[in-house]
Amino acid sequence: MQIGFAKPSPSAIEVRGLRTRLGNHEVLRGVSLKVQRGQIVALIGPNGSGKTTLLRCLLGIQKSDAGEIRLFDQPFSTVGLNRVGYVPQRLQTERSFILTVREFLALRVKRTHGWLWHSKAHTDRLLADTLEEMGVGALLDRPLAALSGGQLQRVLIAFSLIGSPELLLLDEPTAGVDTPGEDSFYEMMAQVHRRHKLTVVLVSHDLGMVYRHASWVYALNGVICCEGTPEQVMNADSLKQAYGIHVAPYHHHHGGVHAH
Amino acid sequence: MSRRITTITEASMLTEPFMVRALIAALLLGPACGLLGVFVTARRMSFFSDTVAHAALAGVAAGFLLGFPDPTVPLVVVCLGVAVVMLWLKERTELLTDTIMALLLSTSVAVGVVLLSVQRSRWVELDRYLFGDIISIGWPDVAWCAAVAGIVFSLVLVQFDSLSLVTVSEDLAHVAGIPVRRSNYVFVLILTLAVALSIRLLGVVLVTSLVVIPPAAARNLACTLRQQVLFSVLAGLIGSAGGVMASYPLNLPTGPSITLTLAALFVITLGVSMLRRKTKPALAQP
Numbered sequence: 001m002q003i004g005f006a007k008p009s010p011s012a013i014e015v016r017g018l019r020t021r022l023g024n025h026e027v028l029r030g031v032s033l034k035v036q037r038g039q040i041v042a043l044i045g046p047n048g049s050g051k052t053t054l055l056r057c058l059l060g061i062q063k064s065d066a067g068e069i070r071l072f073d074q075p076f077s078t079v080g081l082n083r084v085g086y087v088p089q090r091l092q093t094e095r096s097f098i099l100t101v102r103e104f105l106a107l108r109v110k111r112t113h114g115w116l117w118h119s120k121a122h123t124d125r126l127l128a129d130t131l132e133e134m135g136v137g138a139l140l141d142r143p144l145a146a147l148s149g150g151q152l153q154r155v156l157i158a159f160s161l162i163g164s165p166e167l168l169l170l171d172e173p174t175a176g177v178d179t180p181g182e183d184s185f186y187e188m189m190a191q192v193h194r195r196h197k198l199t200v201v202l203v204s205h206d207l208g209m210v211y212r213h214a215s216w217v218y219a220l221n222g223v224i225c226c227e228g229t230p231e232q233v234m235n236a237d238s239l240k241q242a243y244g245i246h247v248a249p250y251h252h253h254h255g256g257v258h259a260h
Numbered sequence: 261m262s263r264r265i266t267t268i269t270e271a272s273m274l275t276e277p278f279m280v281r282a283l284i285a286a287l288l289l290g291p292a293c294g295l296l297g298v299f300v301t302a303r304r305m306s307f308f309s310d311t312v313a314h315a316a317l318a319g320v321a322a323g324f325l326l327g328f329p330d331p332t333v334p335l336v337v338v339c340l341g342v343a344v345v346m347l348w349l350k351e352r353t354e355l356l357t358d359t360i361m362a363l364l365l366s367t368s369v370a371v372g373v374v375l376l377s378v379q380r381s382r383w384v385e386l387d388r389y390l391f392g393d394i395i396s397i398g399w400p401d402v403a404w405c406a407a408v409a410g411i412v413f414s415l416v417l418v419q420f421d422s423l424s425l426v427t428v429s430e431d432l433a434h435v436a437g438i439p440v441r442r443s444n445y446v447f448v449l450i451l452t453l454a455v456a457l458s459i460r461l462l463g464v465v466l467v468t469s470l471v472v473i474p475p476a477a478a479r480n481l482a483c484t485l486r487q488q489v490l491f492s493v494l495a496g497l498i499g500s501a502g503g504v505m506a507s508y509p510l511n512l513p514t515g516p517s518i519t520l521t522l523a524a525l526f527v528i529t530l531g532v533s534m535l536r537r538k539t540k541p542a543l544a545q546p
Contacts, residue, residue: 107421111437
């Protein structure tokens with residue numbers, strides 16, 4: 001199913017014919033998509049369908065073999081990344097590296113605002129306010145490696161927001177988070193989206209979240225299988241195209257929906 | 261009486277030029293390795309310094325074969341070469357990092373032993389490089405140590421935020437505009453230089469202890485990264501200088517003496533950490 005854009009507006013991301021190989025396996029086989037500014041766009045698809053690879057290509061971490069990526073209507077460049085925030089699935093932090101949340105966030109403050117522009121008091125206030133907004137103000141002096149999955153994701157969003165991004169990319173932000181935690185995370189994310197007027201692109205397996213919060217959905221399986229509003233994509237035929245097998249939305253008792 | 265003996269021993273130790281040179285080298289390299297060690301342990305690179313150190317054997321043997329009277333230059337060159345090959349193999353092949361390191365470690369040791377075995381007269385040198393020999397440290401070596409310590413401290417302190425972010429997540433560092441690949445190469449090169457020069461003090465077999473034990477001891481006491489860096493530098497300083505000073509009156513080989521001093525520091529900090537945890541259980545659980 002291909003549904004055209006109703007009214008053209010400035011795009012945050014535009015991808016045309018993107019092809020990428022990991023080893024001998026061609027993970028992305030000509031992906032094209034367009035993300036309008038201000039949208040929450042969900043990328044869904046089975047494991048190994050190339051969702052994370054696509055995000056990594058958008059950030060320039062993964063090289064592409066062919067195709068074109070434009071960020072904010074400009075050809076991709078590392079300068080454009082100044083306007084992008086990224087929340088990875090996990091960090092490579094070891095417990096032996098005792099970086100506190102305060103120190104971690106301060107790294108972003110210094111990269112964004114420089115050393116000279118902010119007093120320590122101003123930086124402390126900025127960090128405390130950003131963490132409060134994420135609902136994790138008490139974590140400021142905790143070691144990063146000691147945070148739970150849900151706490152870490154909120155700290156990572158705070159890290160991104162300090163850079164004042166216009167586009168936020170999240171890679172399965174609720175992997176390893178329990179269902180009530182998932183729900184409150186997505187509520188918080190929706191608030192952040194509204195408050196900061198962000199464009200959000202997220203990879204998710206939680207179809208309930210996609211249904212409730214996403215304004216546009218791309219189903220990926222090496223190529224874009226279907227796209228549209230959640231109502232248009234979240235039907236059995238579309239999901240079968242993406243997942244390759246019969247998939248029906250499963251409503252669990254917390255109100256969430258997962259593919260099964 | 262015992263105090264008087266100690267004073268005499270310390271005084272006579274400092275009249276020995278080789279001990280003065282060894283002490284200065286220890287005071288320069290101990291803190292530098294302690295500083296680098298914080299990032300080495302966090303990046304799981306302890307085996308890397310071991311591999312680079314063992315590559316030194318091939319450098320020493322090649323240096324003698326080529327007629328170098330002092331093998332410091334070929335030692336450093338071979339260590340840097342092995343480090344670059346290691347990074348290249350990591351980037352260009354699907355091999356796991358520890359496989360690459362084991363491959364290079366065993367190959368370079370084999371090359372070193374073969375090259376030394378064709379120069380029978382140099383076979384005695386093997387012991388000197390395996391376990392360290394402070395008598396062989398000359399003033400040019402001290403000058404090398406000063407230069408490398410200067411490079412390590414200036415680069416790490418200037419690049420502290422970048423190194424920290426790359427250690428936490430290379431992807432986040434990339435998005436924040438840090439040239440991750442260049443940062444990793446620079447880190448590996450300064451680590452290789454520090455390890456290669458420390459071989460004179462501790463020897464190939466024990467040199468990793470100067471990189472690994474100080475940050476481990478610091479981790480027992482620190483609550484923030486800045487504290488860990490400060491304590492690790494101090495542990496490197498105390499362990500290396502203390503080890504050199506203890507080796508003279510006790511007539512011990514310097515390499516094991518430094519390693520045992522560092523190990524003692526680790527045990528003491530571990531004890532303090534466990535005591536602190538007992539008295540403040542709520543704070544110990546993050």
